[in-house]
Amino acid sequence: MRYIEVRARKAALMLMIGIVAYFACSGHAGAAAGKIQVVATTGMLADAMQEVGGEFVEVAALMGSGVDPHTYRQTRSDIAALRRADLIVWHGLRLEAQLQPLLDKLSARQTVVALAQAVPKERLLSDANNPDWFDPHIWMDPGLWRLVVDAARDALIAKDPEHERQYRDNAKRYNQAIAAAHESNRKLLSSVPPEKRVLVTAHDAFRYFGRLYGYEVLGIQGISTESEASLHRIEQLVRLLVERRINAIFVEFSVSDRAMRALVEGAASRGHRVVIGGELYSDAMGRPGTREGTYIGMIEHNARTISQALIQAPAKP
Numbered sequence: 359m360r361y362i363e364v365r366a367r368k369a370a371l372m373l374m375i376g377i378v379a380y381f382a383c384s385g386h387a388g389a390a391a392g393k394i395q396v397v398a399t400t401g402m403l404a405d406a407m408q409e410v411g412g413e414f415v416e417v418a419a420l421m422g423s424g425v426d427p428h429t430y431r432q433t434r435s436d437i438a439a440l441r442r443a444d445l446i447v448w449h450g451l452r453l454e455a456q457l458q459p460l461l462d463k464l465s466a467r468q469t470v471v472a473l474a475q476a477v478p479k480e481r482l483l484s485d486a487n488n489p490d491w492f493d494p495h496i497w498m499d500p501g502l503w504r505l506v507v508d509a510a511r512d513a514l515i516a517k518d519p520e521h522e523r524q525y526r527d528n529a530k531r532y533n534q535a536i537a538a539a540h541e542s543n544r545k546l547l548s549s550v551p552p553e554k555r556v557l558v559t560a561h562d563a564f565r566y567f568g569r570l571y572g573y574e575v576l577g578i579q580g581i582s583t584e585s586e587a588s589l590h591r592i593e594q595l596v597r598l599l600v601e602r603r604i605n606a607i608f609v610e611f612s613v614s615d616r617a618m619r620a621l622v623e624g625a626a627s628r629g630h631r632v633v634i635g636g637e638l639y640s641d642a643m644g645r646p647g648t649r650e651g652t653y654i655g656m657i658e659h660n661a662r663t664i665s666q667a668l669i670q671a672p673a674k675p
């Protein structure tokens with residue numbers, strides 16, 4: 359009896375400690391007691407960390423929907439969130455160019471993992487303008503992104519080996535869902551006649567997509583949006599749209615559509631009609647709570663939008 363009474367008292371005490379700890383922690387943005395606090399730079403990474411980490415993690419993304427990672431600079435609250443994190447993940451490959459100095463500094467004291475490092479160099483595309491740099495838009499190739507999911511799993515296991523089995527199961531299940539989405543996207547994209555498989559976008563975010571699905575990809579800006587679109591490049595693309603009778607181009611959710619409108623107007627002034635075929639999720643996902651607010655929803659949206667617009671566009675003479 360006594361034993362039970364002591365245990366009951368102890369349980370009540372533990373509960374009280376728990377409640378006090380909960381309220382002490384709830385002072386900072388929703389930190390739940392016992393969960394691994396993960397901060398990811400982009401939504402795509404946050405999605406992977408949440409899928410793999412499941413109930414054992416609390417994940418925050420620094421960049422919300424529609425935010426351009428190439429030009430993003432940290433805010434004061436970002437710095438506070440990063441300092442509190444148990445695990446910080448970012449892409450690397452110069453995607454988060456402006457955040458890199460801060461992340462390098464934090465890595466002296468905290469666990470900071472560049473997940474794009476999981477992709478072997480020979481599978482990366484290099485930047486035509488800077489041969490020593492690699493194209494960071496690896497999420498556009500679901501096969502490469504699955505390597506990032508594996509790296510997310512390994513980072514969580516290193517932090518919390520106790521739940522290794524769950525992390526492995528979650529990563530396996532998520533990677534299977536990604537592979538299934540890729541398979542249906544591949545079918546959809548191969549339904550576009552080969553001569554119409556040209557993707558014109560605001561910046562070069564779709565080169566991995568192009569390599570994988572057999573599309574020619576042309577961007578107004580290079581692989582980063584850090585510099586302005588040049589007038590020369592716009593004129594060059596207008597000429598190309600007219601000459602090759604390309605009728606649909608695409609705007610990007612996280613990049614200004616001004617240069618794309620200049621292409622439409624430029625082609626129109628030469629008597630060639632070009633339409634905006636839709637809005638693609640290049641470097642950021644859609645709004646939270648929507649299908650497009652997930653990585654899988656994002657790549658499905660892109661494949662659907664691209665295939666529909668290019669199939670509907672009038673055929674070349």
Ligand SMILES: [Zn+2]
Pocket residue numbers: 428495561562563581582583640641
């Ligand atoms: Zn980009």
